[in-house]
Amino acid sequence: MHSPTELAEKFREKQLKLTPQRQLLFGLLHQNDSHPSAESLFEVASKQMPGISLRTVYQTLGELAEMGELQLVDVGTGAKRFDPNMTDHHHFVCESCGAVRDVEIAAKPKMRGGSGKFVISQVGVVFHGRCENCVPTAKRSPAQQAKK
Amino acid sequence: MHSPTELAEKFREKQLKLTPQRQLLFGLLHQNDSHPSAESLFEVASKQMPGISLRTVYQTLGELAEMGELQLVDVGTGAKRFDPNMTDHHHFVCESCGAVRDVEIAAKPKMRGGSGKFVISQVGVVFHGRCENCVPTAKRSPAQQAKK
DNA sequence: TGTTAATTAGCAAGGGTTGCGAACTAGATG
DNA sequence: CATCTAGTTCGCAACCCTTGCTAATTAACA
Ligand SMILES: [Mn+2]
Ligand SMILES: [Mn+2]
Ligand SMILES: [Zn+2]
Ligand SMILES: [Zn+2]
Numbered sequence: 279m280h281s282p283t284e285l286a287e288k289f290r291e292k293q294l295k296l297t298p299q300r301q302l303l304f305g306l307l308h309q310n311d312s313h314p315s316a317e318s319l320f321e322v323a324s325k326q327m328p329g330i331s332l333r334t335v336y337q338t339l340g341e342l343a344e345m346g347e348l349q350l351v352d353v354g355t356g357a358k359r360f361d362p363n364m365t366d367h368h369h370f371v372c373e374s375c376g377a378v379r380d381v382e383i384a385a386k387p388k389m390r391g392g393s394g395k396f397v398i399s400q401v402g403v404v405f406h407g408r409c410e411n412c413v414p415t416a417k418r419s420p421a422q423q424a425k426k
Numbered sequence: 427m428h429s430p431t432e433l434a435e436k437f438r439e440k441q442l443k444l445t446p447q448r449q450l451l452f453g454l455l456h457q458n459d460s461h462p463s464a465e466s467l468f469e470v471a472s473k474q475m476p477g478i479s480l481r482t483v484y485q486t487l488g489e490l491a492e493m494g495e496l497q498l499v500d501v502g503t504g505a506k507r508f509d510p511n512m513t514d515h516h517h518f519v520c521e522s523c524g525a526v527r528d529v530e531i532a533a534k535p536k537m538r539g540g541s542g543k544f545v546i547s548q549v550g551v552v553f554h555g556r557c558e559n560c561v562p563t564a565k566r567s568p569a570q571q572a573k574k
Numbered sequence: 575t576g577t578t579a580a581t582t583a584g585c586a587a588g589g590g591t592t593g594c595g596a597a598c599t600a601g602a603t604g
Numbered sequence: 605c606a607t608c609t610a611g612t613t614c615g616c617a618a619c620c621c622t623t624g625c626t627a628a629t630t631a632a633c634a
Contacts (some may be wrong), residue, residue: 293579293580293632294581295579295580295581295630295631295632296632297580297581297582297630297631299581299582300581315621316621316622317621329582329583330582331582331584332585333582333583333584333585333623334581334582334583336621336622336623337581337623338580340623352500353577354500354501354502354550356620356621357620357622358621358622359622368618370546372614373547397523397555397556397561398518398553398554398555399521399549399554399555399556400552400553400555400615401552401554401556402502402551402552402554403549403550403551403552404549404550404551404552405546405548405550406546406547406549406550407545407546407547407548408545408547409631414584415544421553423452439602441610441611442612443599443601443602443603443610443611443612445598445599445600445611445613447612449612464588464590464631465589465590477614478613478614479613479614480591480614480615481591481592481613481614481615482612482613482614484590484591484592485592485612488592504589504590505589505590506590506591530618540591551626553596557613565625573621575632575634576633577632577633577634578611578630578632578633579629579630579631579632580629580630580631581627581628581629581631582627582629582630583623583626583627583628583629584626584627584628585624585625585626586625587621587622587624587625587626588609588618588621588622588623588624588625589620589621589622589623590615590621591618591619591620592611592612592617592618592619592620593616593617593618593619594615594616594618595614595616596613596614596615597612597613597614597615598611598612598613598614598619599609599610599611599612599613600609600610600611600624601608601609601610602607602608602609602610603606603607603608603609603627604605604607604608
């Protein structure tokens with residue numbers, strides 16, 4: 279995702295208004311690698327701007343996604359996650375606390391057995407497991423980070 | 427998934443009743459590689475057993491999944507898909523018609539960069555694209571198979 | 575400062591799934 | 605075959621996540 283300033287630029291060009299809500303969300307998403315859900319973003323946003331609506335969060339996230347500024351990641355834990363990291367990477371999901379981490383890929387997976395029958399436009403790889411805070415040996419209670 | 431007969435056996439052992447609904451579903455799922463959703467299975471089942479409830483379909487699918495007889499596949503298209511194929515394989519999703527196909531894996535993906543911090547219990551790979559019925563060159567309308 | 579198109583926020587509604595409970599039944603027992 | 609009962613089914617309400625709709629609000633610009 280581009281920086282808040284660059285996003286502001288882009289929005290203006292498309293005659294989209296630079297509202298306080300959008301500016302706040304731009305800031306919250308910038309370099310955010312926590313893969314927040316709309317709901318969790320909403321909670322954080324609400325602290326800085328009480329009264330902001332969940333609807334607006336969804337709306338803004340949707341716009342940014344459409345503009346190719348962030349990707350929607352569905353890791354199968356209910357709510358979709360939003361990821362400003364548009365580089366080619368995959369995800370690890372802690373099945374205990376729900377945390378989502380980036381997994382860099384060494385080499386692009388190659389299609390095998392498809393023999394040219396399909397047209398692949400996107401490959402999503404999701405690793406499910408337990409993060410370091412949640413491996414059984416670690417007794418501490420799972421950090422319920424970014425769960426909802 | 428085991429054969430309907432073997433499943434009947436397993437169910438009896440666990441003092442689970444061998445109801446007509448379950449028998450029907452065992453049969454419909456056996457060697458079914460269409461990755462049906464609960465809803466689509468329900469539709470097919472309803473033809474052979476009018477009156478069967480969607481609730482029962484969900485229930486039975488849940489039981490089979492718990493018994494390790496089938497896996498739930500979430501390909502991010504809304505409803506979860508159910509897959510009696512328990513071998514290690516991945517999935518291709520046609521973004522036009524929603525069809526889900528198996529993709530055999532030549533080699534298991536290796537974790538890299540994780541450096542032993544995580545414990546991986548499952549890896550899901552989903553290829554999104556267009557199936558042979560839906561590639562742009564093919565003018566025929568997308569077969570809306572197994573969509574819902 | 576006024577105008578207006580874009581945006582917001584709230585609420586209803588939608589799709590998918592699960593909890594609950596009353597009615598029903600497979601299977602065991604005599 | 606009649607009885608019994610734990611397990612099952614089914615319908616409905618409720619749940620979560622997300623989107624449609626719309627009246628009220630506001631950023632942007634003349
Ligand atoms: Mn990511
Ligand atoms: Mn499969
Ligand atoms: Zn964790
Ligand atoms: Zn297709």
